[in-house]
Amino acid sequence: xxQLVESGGNLVQxxxxxxxxxxASGFTFASSSxxxxxxxxxxxxxWVANIRYDGNEKYYVDSVKGRFxxxxxxxxxxxxxxxxxxxVEDTAVYYCARLCCSGANWQSTFEYWGQGTLVxxxx
Amino acid sequence: DIQLTQSPSFLSASVGDxxxxxxxxxxxxxxxxxxYQQEPGKAPKLLIDAASTLQSGVPSRFSGSGSGTEFTxxxxxxxPEDFATYYCQQRSSYPVTFGQGTRLEIK
Numbered sequence: 001x002x003q004l005v006e007s008g009g010n011l012v013q014x015x016x017x018x019x020x021x022x023x024a025s026g027f028t029f030a031s032s033s034x035x036x037x038x039x040x041x042x043x044x045x046x047w048v049a050n051i052r053y054d055g056n057e058k059y060y061v062d063s064v065k066g067r068f069x070x071x072x073x074x075x076x077x078x079x080x081x082x083x084x085x086x087x088v089e090d091t092a093v094y095y096c097a098r099l100c101c102s103g104a105n106w107q108s109t110f111e112y113w114g115q116g117t118l119v120x121x122x123x
Numbered sequence: 124d125i126q127l128t129q130s131p132s133f134l135s136a137s138v139g140d141x142x143x144x145x146x147x148x149x150x151x152x153x154x155x156x157x158x159y160q161q162e163p164g165k166a167p168k169l170l171i172d173a174a175s176t177l178q179s180g181v182p183s184r185f186s187g188s189g190s191g192t193e194f195t196x197x198x199x200x201x202x203p204e205d206f207a208t209y210y211c212q213q214r215s216s217y218p219v220t221f222g223q224g225t226r227l228e229i230k
Contacts (some may be wrong), residue, residue, distance in 0.1 A: 034218075037167075045159075045167065045210055047219040054190035061218045096167055109157050110213035 002026040002112045004096050009117030016086050016121070022079040022096030022114055030074040032105035033099040036081050038092035039116070049081065049092070053103060064090075086121045093118050124151055125213050127164035129222035135230045140201045144225045146194045154190045155215040161224075162207045170209075170222065203229075 008020040022034070036048040049070040050059045050071055069082040079096050094117055097110040126149040135163050136163055146156065154174040159167040169178050171187040174194055185197040206229050211222040 043223045044224045045161075045212070047212075047221065050217075050219070059217050100172070108212075108219045109169065109172045110159075110167070110212075111169055113168070115166055 002098065004098065004112060004114035006020065006094065006096050006114045006117035009094065009119045011120045011122065012086055013122055013123060014086060017082070017084045018019070018086065018119060020081040020083065020094055020117060020119070022116075024077045026081055027098065027112075028102065029072070031102040034070075034072060034079045035097050035099055035108070035110060036070060037095045037097060037110065037113075038052040038090075038119075039095070040089075040092045043092075046092070047108075050099065050108060051079070053106060062075075081120070086119075088121050091119060091121045124218055125152060125216060125220055126210050127213055127220055127222035129209075129211060129225045132223060132225060134225060134227045136201055137230045138203060138226065142198050142201060142227065144196045144209055144211075144227075146189075146196070146222050148192045148194075148213060151191045152213045152215035155213060156187075156189065156194045157212045157214060158187055158196050159210045159212065160205075160207050161210065167210065194230050201227075 003025045005023045031053050033053045035050045038046050043095050051070045055069040057082045067085045095113050097113045099106050100111045130145045158171040158172045161167040170181050175187045186197050189227045209225045
């Protein structure tokens with residue numbers, strides 16, 4: 001069974017940093033591309049970043065470029081999101097998800113989702 | 124960036140009704156359109172990929188169609204568990220974008 005469990009969400013002041021983690025199990029993480037998607041309270045979904053299965057391609061929404069870094073550690077079956085220079089507007093539930101499909105056939109269809117972790121940026 | 128506009132944003136319907144949600148893209152995206160369902164307090168769930176490919180385990184009352192700039196999600200006979208928010212998402216180009224969502228409520 002595919003499982004994705006996010007952690008690391010917290011209350012942080014504007015300008016602060018936070019590192020989110022996503023522990024994966026039930027599938028071959030090393031051949032899986034991954035994503036972070038966020039949802040501000042009461043709002044819709046916003047894609048944040050993708051990472052290719054081998055870590056050699058990363059994509060970001062403009063609003064987080066230069067501030068957020070997506071990474072994966074295949075030995076630990078974990079996905080990360082390093083968030084620096086946080087802003088009030090980064091407040092959201094952050095979901096990790098697995099992209100379809102394995103290896104070189106990857107595409108931005110978000111097949112399996114974790115339950116999310118809440119990041120609150122407030123003075 | 125490709126903008127996706129869903130209509131309606133809010134829909135009130137009864138169990139057994141047939142409902143259709145539309146998603147319009149600001150430019151052509153071929154069939155690279157995905158639909159998700161999100162229940163309150165839960166993570167989104169993948170329903171349909173490539174505009175019309177139903178995911179394994181998704182009931183056959185759900186269907187999707189369209190290509191280019193106009194897409195639809197149809198639920199043929201609403202069940203109580205279908206009352207949720209639905210999002211379309213394009214995977215044609217970066218940045219990946221979502222529609223604003225359609226909230227489906229019980230009349």
